[in-house]
Amino acid sequence: MEKLVISGGTPLHGTIPISGAKNAALPLMCTCLLTEDKVTLENLPRLADITTLTDLLNHLGVTVTIEGGRGGMLTGRSLTFDAHTINDTVAPYDIVRKMRASILVLGPLVARMGEATVSLPGGCAIGNRPIDLHLKALEALGAKIEMEQGYVRATAAGGLKGGRVRFPFVSVGATENILMAAALAKGTTTIENAAREPEIVDLAKCLNAMGARITGAGHETITVEGVEKLHGCTHAVMPDRIEAGSYAVAALMTRGDLLLEGAKADDMQATLDTLTEAGGIVSVEDGSVRVKANGHVQGFNVVTQPFPGFATDMQAQFMALACVADGASVITEAIFENRFMHVSELTRLGANITVKGSTATVRGTQKLKGAPVMATDLRASMGLALAGLVAAGETTVNRLYHLDRGYERLEEKLKAVGARIERMPG
Ligand code: EPZ
Numbered sequence: 001m002e003k004l005v006i007s008g009g010t011p012l013h014g015t016i017p018i019s020g021a022k023n024a025a026l027p028l029m030c031t032c033l034l035t036e037d038k039v040t041l042e043n044l045p046r047l048a049d050i051t052t053l054t055d056l057l058n059h060l061g062v063t064v065t066i067e068g069g070r071g072g073m074l075t076g077r078s079l080t081f082d083a084h085t086i087n088d089t090v091a092p093y094d095i096v097r098k099m100r101a102s103i104l105v106l107g108p109l110v111a112r113m114g115e116a117t118v119s120l121p122g123g124c125a126i127g128n129r130p131i132d133l134h135l136k137a138l139e140a141l142g143a144k145i146e147m148e149q150g151y152v153r154a155t156a157a158g159g160l161k162g163g164r165v166r167f168p169f170v171s172v173g174a175t176e177n178i179l180m181a182a183a184l185a186k187g188t189t190t191i192e193n194a195a196r197e198p199e200i201v202d203l204a205k206c207l208n209a210m211g212a213r214i215t216g217a218g219h220e221t222i223t224v225e226g227v228e229k230l231h232g233c234t235h236a237v238m239p240d241r242i243e244a245g246s247y248a249v250a251a252l253m254t255r256g257d258l259l260l261e262g263a264k265a266d267d268m269q270a271t272l273d274t275l276t277e278a279g280g281i282v283s284v285e286d287g288s289v290r291v292k293a294n295g296h297v298q299g300f301n302v303v304t305q306p307f308p309g310f311a312t313d314m315q316a317q318f319m320a321l322a323c324v325a326d327g328a329s330v331i332t333e334a335i336f337e338n339r340f341m342h343v344s345e346l347t348r349l350g351a352n353i354t355v356k357g358s359t360a361t362v363r364g365t366q367k368l369k370g371a372p373v374m375a376t377d378l379r380a381s382m383g384l385a386l387a388g389l390v391a392a393g394e395t396t397v398n399r400l401y402h403l404d405r406g407y408e409r410l411e412e413k414l415k416a417v418g419a420r421i422e423r424m425p426g
Helices: 022-033 048-060 101-115 132-141 170-183 197-207 241-253 265-277 312-323 342-348 378-390 410-415
Strands: 003-007 011-018 038-042 063-067 077-083 116-118 143-148 152-157 162-166 188-192 213-215 221-225 232-235 257-261 282-286 288-292 302-303 328-332 352-356 359-361 372-374 394-398 420-424
Touching: 003 378, 011 410, 022 038, 022 048, 022 077, 022 101, 022 188, 022 197, 022 241, 048 063, 048 101, 077 312, 077 359, 101 116, 101 132, 101 170, 132 143, 132 152, 132 170, 132 342, 143 288, 170 188, 170 197, 170 221, 197 213, 197 232, 197 257, 241 257, 241 265, 241 288, 241 312, 241 378, 265 282, 312 342, 312 352, 312 359, 312 378, 328 372, 342 372, 342 378, 378 394, 378 420, 410 420
Parallel strands: 011 257, 038 232, 162 188, 302 328, 372 394
Antiparallel strands: 003 394, 003 420, 038 077, 063 077, 116 152, 143 152, 188 221, 213 221, 257 288, 282 288, 328 359, 352 359
16 A cells, blocks of 8 residues: 655745645535536546545446646646436445445435435444434435435435425535435425535535525525426536645644645635634735744644534644644544544654543644554544654655545645655555
């Protein structure tokens, strides 16, 4: 398996182009199932998760063709998804187990075809990740839900009907699934306690461009007036706020100065506020975000929350920052039950971290030392890579496939701003 070999200690300076957002692209790709027309998505990142979902869509009968990119700020790829004929409504275990976001085909499939059978995604490293909220929401729209041999089967003979969905707590994926399903339901659906992430707003923008009638995306209550049919559209994927946040942390950790090209400050305000609290100098420069170190990093406190709170997907990266801050930081993971697996690996680099339940206390040190470390999940791997950028000597991050799921051309982007980093065969 490939690994990253990083020699720490170089401040990073320059510009990093931010790719299209993985967590926007995945639900956006599923919208093609809602229409017989073509959906073209621009600025798609080249990531393993995108490839996995493309494989699943192909399996269902969707034709995917590569369009020429528009170049310029939109450095990503453009793909056209044609779901004119769906010849299978089963999402098989061997694809779904590779990426749990495959569950996002459930809502669109049952809305368009009246039925869908999707393998239960199973848990992953950061938690058991149930889908009960997705299923209850679909039942509120009249779907019948059955479980059989590790698969969930949703049927809605005569189509879905608009209804009232009220989430007991915020779920990004469940909000996305029901938003797509409600677009084709007969009548009006209200989604209360909806996720407010920018990726939800991006998805609603695309669905409305396809003829859906969605209002309130980005707020607590979303209203969807179902329509008979949706047509195709062309939609550019929003920039990746978590990729941008990850490199913003790199700028502060390495005492450097980075321009995150195309990053949208409004999408990452909690991240930028915490960076400022830790001593970073943050500015917005013509459609990009710039983060500059000012010589020292001080400890900070964060609790992960749904948007607009501090993102759980930034927790591991900020823990790496806390390892090299002056003083102590307190980091509480309130979204997932097992998202501290980077702690033991950071400790191998000399970090001083104590965990009590869902709270980690980090005592900063200037003496991180390079060592071989093991990636366990996507964002934990980024936390380890960031620590390697400042640790003295060489850090090897193994099991690179975790990183390749969410960071496009990571070593290329970091090398271009001065990092000493190589991708090596395992
Ligand atoms: C999305 O996952 C993201 N993935 C995750 O990013 C992100 O960490 C998460 O939202 C929270 O922001 C994609 O968008 C593809 P949730 P999702 O439903 O939708 C529990 C990354 O690193 N829950 O908001 O699965 C769940 O277990 C990934 O890019 C239920 O109990 O997250 C968790 O504790 C990791 N029942 C909490 O809710 C359900 O039916 C939030 O999960 C659904 C969720």
